[in-house]
Amino acid sequence: MPVAETTNAGLLQQVARLHQLDPGVLERLRHEALTAPSEWVAEYGQFQSGGWWTVSLLNDTGVPTDVTIKDCDPVETTLLKRMPATQKFLSSLGLRYMWVRLARLGPNSFLWEHRDYDELADSERHRLHVPLVTNSSAALVTGGTRVHMRAGHFWRLTPTHVHGACNLLGPDRLHLILDCYADDNLSRFRESEQLAYSDAVRLPAAATPQLDDHLVTARGLASLGYERAAEKYLLRLFYTYTLPEGCVYDLIANMYDSLDRSDEAATWRANKNVLLGLSR
Known part of the structure; x- marks a missing residue:
C-alpha cells in the first residue's frame, strides 16, 4: 500500500x-x-x-x-x-x-x-x-x-x-x-x-496467528540444529510486516524459551536492548 x-x-x-x-x-x-x-x-x-x-x-x-x-x-x-x-x-x-x-x-x-x-x-x-x-x-x-x-x-x-x-x-x-x-x-x-x-x-500488519505460524516454523528449524537460520527467518519479518518495536527480538527470545534454552533467550533480550538503544 x-x-x-x-x-x-x-x-x-x-x-x-x-x-x-x-x-x-x-x-x-x-x-x-x-x-x-x-x-x-x-x-x-x-x-x-x-x-x-x-x-x-x-x-x-x-x-x-x-x-x-x-x-x-x-x-x-x-x-x-x-x-x-x-x-x-x-x-x-x-x-x-x-x-x-x-x-x-x-x-x-x-x-x-x-x-x-x-x-x-x-x-x-x-x-x-x-x-x-x-x-x-x-x-x-x-x-x-x-x-x-x-x-x-x-x-x-x-x-x-x-x-x-x-x-x-x-x-x-x-x-x-x-x-x-x-x-x-x-x-x-x-x-x-x-x-x-x-x-x-x-507494510501490512501481522495478525497474531501469522506470527504464531512463523514462530512454529522457526522453532522447527532451531530444534533441528539450524539456529542461525531460525534467527534470520524471524529477523527478516521486520521487512515483511509492520510490527511493534523490537517484536522480532522478542520472537527469537520466545523461540528459545520454548526450547528450554534460557541462555540463548537471555542473549537475545540483551541484543534487543543494545540494538534498540534501550540499555543507555
Whole structure:
C-alpha cells in the first residue's frame, strides 16, 4: 500500500527525499566510489546479516578503515584524497560533518532493526544518503514502511528512529553516507524535503496467528540444529510486516524459551536492548 505524500507527516520526520543531484556530478561520484576504495571493512557485526561493508572518507584519524563513528571534527582520510570529485562535492555542500562513509550492502543482506546515535552525545544530527548504485529490491524500512532510496537525489534519515535496510536480490547497493550536525546550513538544505506517493510502501500488519505460524516454523528449524537460520527467518519479518518495536527480538527470545534454552533467550533480550538503544 503506497503512502500518500499529503498524509505522511510522521514518516517525513524519519526519512525524506531532498533535492536532485546534477547527473554529471552523480556519475563522477559513482565512478570514484566504484574504483577508488581498496579495503572495505565489515563493522557492526551484531547489527547485520553479513554483506554490509564500509570505508571512511572523513573521520577522526584520517585512516579509511577506521569506521566506528563517533563525535569529532573530522579530517580527510587518505582514501578521500584519491577521490577529487567526491572531495570537491563534499566541500561544496557547506555542511558540518561528523563522519562521511561509503557503505556497500550486498545481495541477500540485511541491516537488522536498530537505532543509531544512542552512544553519542546529545547533539542534534541527521544522516544524508546519496545513493550511487541501487536496485528496486534495496530498501530502507522505518515506521512500518518500505522506502526505496532512488539514485539521483539526496535522502535524509533521522536514525534515532528504529530502522533497518535490506538488499534482497542485488546487485550491490552503494551509498555515500554523510552524518551531519544540525546547523543553519543543514536547515536550508532540508527545505525541499518530501516523500512522494511512489517513494514509500506501507507494510501490512501481522495478525497474531501469522506470527504464531512463523514462530512454529522457526522453532522447527532451531530444534533441528539450524539456529542461525531460525534467527534470520524471524529477523527478516521486520521487512515483511509492520510490527511493534523490537517484536522480532522478542520472537527469537520466545523461540528459545520454548526450547528450554534460557541462555540463548537471555542473549537475545540483551541484543534487543543494545540494538534498540534501550540499555543507555
